[in-house]
Amino acid sequence: MKKFNDFELSILHQLSNFQSQGVITIKNLLEKIYFNQQSGKAIILQLKENYAIFFLSSSIFLNSSKQKQSILELTQLVRLLDFLKDNGIIAIFRKAHTIKSPIFLISDYFNEPIFEKDKIIVNTEGAYTDKPEVIKNKEGHIIYNGIQFNDSSAIIKNMLGSIVISDEINELIPKKESKTKTFNYFNQIKKRKYILTVVALLFLLLQNFHLHQKQSKENQKQFNKIHKQIQSSLNNSSVITLKSQKQHKLNYGIDISKWNGDILNNKLPDSLYFVICKATQGEKIIDNKFDYNWNKISKLQLKRGAYHFFVIDDNPEKQAIHYWNTVKNLNIDDFPPIVDIETASGYKVSHQKSTALEKKLFIFLNTIEKLSGRIPMIYSSHQFANKHIVNKKFAKYPLWIADYESKEKPLVPNVWKHKGWKIWQKSDYYDINSNKIDFDVLNY
Structure with missing residues (x-):
């Protein structure tokens, strides 16, 4: 059963008006119905840094109640589009995106960005941004204030590409004489799909319970805690998490290589959100399962x-x-390029100075950033990083930390003390159909 609030109904009405137009770019559609100069709202996706910013007019931003309402509406809009897509009311699609530009704008007030040395010009009037949270006019006065979000994946998934709107959308809009009626929008196929998902989750939890009974009490406690966290995450209806919030959105994943064989052909837990696979090693080696894993993860x-x-x-x-x-x-939607550097990486690491190692790592990171247009991520352990990766400039790069001992949070190397971690490789003993595999947590 799905009941829409007044804001969601207003969006449904506007979407209905565009139903007959066939294929429409989501950008143009959203600019007409919500993100426009008149409403004082816009979305700026800074893809290179992987976060989204919601800009509001000063009249909204300086009013705490209006600001709160606007943030809630953004969340409701993302959820509504996600709901319509999941239930076949709309179809969202796009060609495979290569990261070419680090910024994407949704607003009738902004045009294609022009990049200068220390700023990005966003319209023909000379408005620009030189730091994430503000947009200034040509004279340098702030005209838009921003709110930084840590997770742009929901925005990217629902707001980039093109959209086709089914005429079924009209069935979602209640007639005037029955505004308070609650409608059931799931047909029998969707009901069965929902039921099967719930059953699969229950089966997974039951299966893991029996498997973990055979392990030590300590491992059992750890896995029970993990599954409680997963269940809590599934029950959490939040779509976007503000950076200022104390609670962070966590998602779960695994990392694999050729040594894990055809692990992706197994029944994977429904709670998994991501998979990271090995691609290359050194100057010439390619993991012989990379092509298969890379394509399989996408499927x-x-x-x-x-x-x-x-x-x-x-x-x-x-x-x-x-x-x-x-x-x-x-x-x-993919993670940025990732480099794995740890004790086993360097055969002569104990005979090298840390500065020489850091210099080589910087060359690798800078080259990857130029080739991909994205800031790469570093994987390492607390012990190795504190000994060999000590230059504070490495804090620029997101950290994937390996720490199997900590329970509540990982030990973070000194360089990343203030910035924190992006991914935590929490265990190398996660069980998928009796296969032991690395278990990771993504921190938004």
Whole structure:
């Protein structure tokens, strides 16, 4: 049963008006119905940094109640589009996106961005942004204030590409004489799909319960806690998490390589959100399961990532080119390029100075950033990073931290103390159909 509030009904009415137009770009549609200069609202996706900013007019931003309402409406809009897509009322599609531009604008007030040394010009009147939270006019006065969100994936999923609207949308809009009626929008097929999802989740929990009974009490407690967190995450209806909130949205995933065989052919837990697979190693090695894993993750509709195993004795620039030539491109939804550097990476690491190692790593990271247009991520352990990755400039790069000992939160290397971690490799003993695999947590 789905009951729409007044805001959602207003969006449904406007979507209905565009139903007969066939294929429409979501950008143009949203600019007409919500994100426009008149409403004082806009979306700016800074893809390179992987976060979204919701800009409001000053009259809204300076009024706390109006600001709160606008944030709630943004969340409701994303949820509504997600609901309509899941129930076949609309179809959202787009070609595979390669990261070419680090910024995407949804507003009739903004045009294609022009990049200068220290700012991005966003319209023909000379308005520009030189830091994420504001837009200034040509004279340098703030005309738009921003709110930074940590998770742009929901925005990207529902607001980029093109849309086709089914005439079934008219069935969602109650007639005047029955405004208070609650409508059931699930047909029998959708009901069965929902029931099967619930049954699958219950089966998964029951199966894991029996498997974990055989493990030590400590492991059992750990996995029970993990599943409680997963259940809590599934019950959490929040779509977007503000950076200022104390509670962070967590999603769960695994990382794999050729050593895990055809793990993706197994029944995967419904709670999994992402899979990261090994792509390359050194200057020439390609993981022989990469192509299969990379395509399979996409078919499973999971967020995906690809990592390079860094060999310190090899040429860092050649390693970066080798990685990028193998991966070739990244979609908007994919993780940025990832480099794995740890104790086993460098065969002579104990005989090298940390500065020499850092120099090589910087060359690799800079080369990857130029090739991909995205800021890469670093995977390492607390012990290795504190010994060999000590330059504070590395804090620019998101951290994927390996820590199997900590329970509540991982130990973070000194360089990332203030910035924190992006992914936590929490365990190397996660069970999928009796296969032991790395278990990861994504922190939004």
